[in-house]
Amino acid sequence: MRTLNASRYWREFVLWALLLLAAYAFWRWMATYVLPFVLAGTLAWFVLPLVERLEDFGLGRVWAVLLSLGGVMATLVVLSGAILLLLTAELVQASHRLPTYLKSRPFGIAKAFHEWNRLRDQLGLGRGSFSQEINSLYRMLTVVVKSVGHLLVVLPEMALMMVVAVVAAFFILRDYPRILTWMRRISPPALRRSMGRFTTMMAGGLWGYVRAELALVSLTALTTAGGLLLIRAPYAVLVGLMAGLLDLVSFMGPTIVLVPWAAGAAVAGHWPLSIHLLLVLAAVAVVRQLSEPRLVGQGTGLHPLVVLFSLYMGIRLFGGVGVIVGPVTAVILNAVRQVRDRA
Structure with a gap:
């Protein structure tokens, strides 16, 4: 009996290792x-x-x-x-x-x-000397221009897609x-019965993930706009909307809007506005980081710790796009586990 259990354990271990390798190969190369x-x-x-x-x-x-x-x-x-x-x-x-x-x-x-x-x-x-500050500003603008240029280059490819x-x-x-x-x-005869259950579970998990992401985008937009209204900053609603839309892109969101604004306010000598903008950014970041594992976990049926681990591993392995790749992979593997448990 002990040998049978050990054999089954190692079969399960090899199966899940192969599934993880297949998922990595798919996201990396296919x-x-x-x-x-x-x-x-x-x-x-x-x-x-x-x-x-x-x-x-x-x-x-x-x-x-x-x-x-x-x-x-x-x-x-x-x-x-x-x-x-x-x-x-x-x-x-x-x-x-x-x-x-x-x-x-x-x-x-x-x-x-x-x-x-x-x-x-x-x-x-x-x-700092004037030339040093200008060079620093030039390097920062160069990075921004290159990013915008890269986006313009891939726009036709995105449109075709x-x-x-x-x-x-x-x-x-x-x-x-x-x-x-x-x-x-x-499909193989042995999988025909479980194919429908797998599709339903996977679709439900992915739909829950999409709903969670939409909720996070709305939360980012509302928190940013509310914080800006609280400090009486101009264009609060517009900036909040922009922050929410940019939040669909990993590691952008309110950061790409509020940080340049705060830097410009600091350079212009408006230190209170700059500090208030950074405080709004910190508040939005805290709210989002506290809400993301819980919202995604509830939407996908995954434990918040699993969601957090999948987010971390996705970012480490695939960069910014790992914010999507990690939870989606976890949802698919969870659907496989549920189908196997009910088989």
Whole structure:
């Protein structure tokens, strides 16, 4: 009996080790090639209930798919356009105010460097020369410009990926019953019973993860806007919205908005505003870090410790994108475990 238990233990150990290696290999070397079709499957899964509802009203399958996908994409386009228009309007307003601001403060730059050197003296760092500060600013701007340039370079590739995903989602939705039958036919007989349970559990976990991420984005936006309103900072709602949207990108969120703002306020000599902005950023970071494991854990059915471990390992292995890769992998492995336990 002891030998049997030991043999079963080692079989389980090898199985899960192979699954982890397969997951790592997929995310490391294969994900970029199949990502459009993963997105297509996800989009199709979300839109499928709407397609079936339209079919209940008497629409044909093709028209139901076209109307559903068209409605979802049109909603996304309208929301994105509204956000871009709002940002453009605020930027135009800021550009109109900038010349007046610069004219009213002819000695602002000299005062800013004086305040900066005084801060360095208080911190025991010594005074920095004008050329050194300009070089530091130049290096920082170079990094920002390179990041923006990289984003512009990959935009066509991202656009192509989205087009392929939408077209693939159309075919998946149109031929969903036949695709489902074909997948069951090619799957091993021993797995056909558990295939449906695995799909349901995995889809439920992934949907819970998406809901948790949306909740975290909303929490970031509300916390940022609330903190800015509390310190009476301008454009609180707009900045909160930007922080929430940027929170969809790993390690960005309010940091990329509030840190430059705080740095600019410090250079201009507005130290209270700079300190208040950094306090708002710290509060948002604390709220998000405390909420993320719990929200993701509740949405995916995973223990918060497992979520925290998957986030950490995802970031360590894959960088910023690991924030998504880690929990998604944990959700899939958890679905495999549940199916095996019920088998």
